[in-house]
Amino acid sequence: MIQLIRIELFKVFRKWRTYIGFIAITLLVALVETAMYFEGQHSIDMMTRNLRDSFVFVGNLLNAYFVTYLIFNMLAVHIPFLITLVSGDLLAGEATAGTYRILLTRPVSRMQVVTSKFIAGKIYTISLIFWLAVMSLGMGAILFGFGELIVVKSGAVVILDRADVLWRFLLAFGFAALGMSVVSALAFFFSSLVENAIGPIIVTMAVIIIFFVVSAINIEIFRTIKPYLFTNYILSWRLFFDDPIDVGEIIKAVAVLSGHVVFLYAVSTIIFKRKDVLS
Amino acid sequence: MQTDEKIIEVNSLTKSYKNLLAVDSLELNVYKGDIFGFLGPNGAGKSTTIRMLLTLIRPEAGTINLFGKSLKNERKTILGNIGALVEKPDFYNYLSAYKNLEILSRLSGKEIKKKRILEILEIVGLASRKDSKVKTYSHGMKQRLGIAQTLLHNPDLIILDEPTTGLDPQGMKEIRDLIIHLCNEENKTIFLSSHILSEVEQIANRMIIINKGKAIIEGSVQELLQSSELKVTVEVTEIEDAKKLINNSGWSGKLDSAENGKMYFKISSEEIAELNKFLVNNDISVNAVIPTRSLEQFFLKITEEAA
Numbered sequence: 001m002i003q004l005i006r007i008e009l010f011k012v013f014r015k016w017r018t019y020i021g022f023i024a025i026t027l028l029v030a031l032v033e034t035a036m037y038f039e040g041q042h043s044i045d046m047m048t049r050n051l052r053d054s055f056v057f058v059g060n061l062l063n064a065y066f067v068t069y070l071i072f073n074m075l076a077v078h079i080p081f082l083i084t085l086v087s088g089d090l091l092a093g094e095a096t097a098g099t100y101r102i103l104l105t106r107p108v109s110r111m112q113v114v115t116s117k118f119i120a121g122k123i124y125t126i127s128l129i130f131w132l133a134v135m136s137l138g139m140g141a142i143l144f145g146f147g148e149l150i151v152v153k154s155g156a157v158v159i160l161d162r163a164d165v166l167w168r169f170l171l172a173f174g175f176a177a178l179g180m181s182v183v184s185a186l187a188f189f190f191s192s193l194v195e196n197a198i199g200p201i202i203v204t205m206a207v208i209i210i211f212f213v214v215s216a217i218n219i220e221i222f223r224t225i226k227p228y229l230f231t232n233y234i235l236s237w238r239l240f241f242d243d244p245i246d247v248g249e250i251i252k253a254v255a256v257l258s259g260h261v262v263f264l265y266a267v268s269t270i271i272f273k274r275k276d277v278l279s
Numbered sequence: 280m281q282t283d284e285k286i287i288e289v290n291s292l293t294k295s296y297k298n299l300l301a302v303d304s305l306e307l308n309v310y311k312g313d314i315f316g317f318l319g320p321n322g323a324g325k326s327t328t329i330r331m332l333l334t335l336i337r338p339e340a341g342t343i344n345l346f347g348k349s350l351k352n353e354r355k356t357i358l359g360n361i362g363a364l365v366e367k368p369d370f371y372n373y374l375s376a377y378k379n380l381e382i383l384s385r386l387s388g389k390e391i392k393k394k395r396i397l398e399i400l401e402i403v404g405l406a407s408r409k410d411s412k413v414k415t416y417s418h419g420m421k422q423r424l425g426i427a428q429t430l431l432h433n434p435d436l437i438i439l440d441e442p443t444t445g446l447d448p449q450g451m452k453e454i455r456d457l458i459i460h461l462c463n464e465e466n467k468t469i470f471l472s473s474h475i476l477s478e479v480e481q482i483a484n485r486m487i488i489i490n491k492g493k494a495i496i497e498g499s500v501q502e503l504l505q506s507s508e509l510k511v512t513v514e515v516t517e518i519e520d521a522k523k524l525i526n527n528s529g530w531s532g533k534l535d536s537a538e539n540g541k542m543y544f545k546i547s548s549e550e551i552a553e554l555n556k557f558l559v560n561n562d563i564s565v566n567a568v569i570p571t572r573s574l575e576q577f578f579l580k581i582t583e584e585a586a
Binding site for chain 2: 102
């Protein structure tokens with residue numbers, strides 16, 4: 001199994017499309033941080049304008065933590081798109097290239113093949129989130145240094161001490177990786193259904209956008225299904241920046257997202273095992 | 280060396296796609312040491328059968344035993360002893376030939392050394408291009424690489440699905456020679472799918488012809504060819520004079536039909552020269568003598584029907 005995962009990772013990281021995500025993240029982070037370097041103070045002033053009459057703000061509020069927090073909001077749409085580029089190609093790409101015929105006629109089970117690809121997709125997803133974290137915190141540290149984190153939530157402002165932030169980010173990165181794993185699993189699932197790698201990318205993005213819209217519209221029928229939509233929890237990494245942290249809400253989000261990953265993996269495996277290879 | 284040991288045993292194999300019956304209760308046996316020709320026109324069900332032999336497609340009904348073991352129950356063990364090239368040779372185009380073979384060797388379940396990979400690339404004549412990405416390869420080179428990956432893990436059974444497609448005559452000859460070498464010198468059993476009868480005739484010792492998913496003829500290539508009648512087409516300038524001459528001679532019983540300047544005879548190959556001499560000696564200008572076996576005609580007919 002380890003051998004198969006290594007082979008899948010080798011294939012993933014030998015493809016040009018794999019690096020599109022890393023390059024895009026580098027550019028996005030550089031753009032946002034450059035913009036914040038010139039305009040960031042204005043944003044901080046806007047956020048704190050109502051409080052300036054009552055409080056005196058000291059220290060470095062425009063810092064790596066603040067910028068990273070802003071950048072992480074890209075997890076809603078931008079990063080999922082980059083993840084689908086690779087995850088949507090994992091199974092369908094083999095069908096398009098016709099390489100199923102050499103892969104599945106080897107003495108390895110389909111279960112092993114699908115599992116190794118699924119794990120390779122997860123490793124790519126985690127490495128992309130890790131790169132996002134390293135880039136945004138690293139570039140932020142160089143440009144702005146570290147300081148207290150100021151977060152605006154539903155009209156309230158939370159200010160976290162600089163010594164109290166890094167662990168929250170580490171947990172938020174982990175949570176974000178889980179959230180993006182659902183996106184990866186969804187693209188993988190669509191990839192198991194078709195023989196063209198473009199289809200899974202488009203369909204996954206369409207599903208994410210539709211689910212986000214459904215989550216955002218506040219009507220009764222959507223309110224019923226909203227708790228079961230993974231998009232409702234993708235941005236729940238923000239919960240780690242509450243004070244105090246709502247552990248129950250985080251556990252619920254982790255359970256829903258993990259459930260999605262397991263379910264999508266199981267369905268993809270069943271489909272792949274029963275699939276007739278005609279490509 | 281051919282023996283009675285069955286390497287492939289297929290019973291009542293059936294597969295359909297929606298309303299199309301692709302393989303219909305197919306039975307076939309391939310013995311150790313055979314070069315087994317699997318013939319049929321395009322769409323006859325050859326590739327579907329091969330894909331079922333390799334577990335790429337699930338049969339609807341029937342059983343497949345390979346090396347005396349059930350494919351359903353012992354898939355991994357069986358596939359470890361098969362090398363297969365299914366339809367066109369597709370590889371990871373963004374990797375070199377060497378890297379492709381390295382990946383496949385790791386999936387073979389056997390320890391394959393770098394030396395073996397290089398040796399195989401040498402055999403198929405790709406050693407000098409081993410580090411080039413496959414996307415830069417011509418079709419012929421990919422076909423050679425396809426053959427290379429079938430030999431990599433030294434399997435006992437090699438399944439080749441139209442391995443000479445797209446090759447130039449020299450390339451076709453080289454592949455044919457390689458197949459004969461593998462069978463005679465390395466004791467491999469070869470299952471060779473083709474839609475070209477002459478190709479199978481040249482190298483196979485046994486064959487089956489299938490059409491519309493059904494087996495039509497199966498047996499030893501030599502026996503099938505000997506048993507098949509020879510039909511000779513004689514093209515002449517003076518057709519009426521020739522007909523009269525033939526009808527008044529001992530050849531009349533062997534004339535099948537005559538039309539449009541052509542006469543069709545059912546005769547043995549030894550009689551061709553005699554018939555030609557008879558016509559020429561009686562002042563009939565013979566433009567051409569074309570021998571066709573009934574097996575060939577039959578195969579041509581089903582091929583045309585399929586097209």
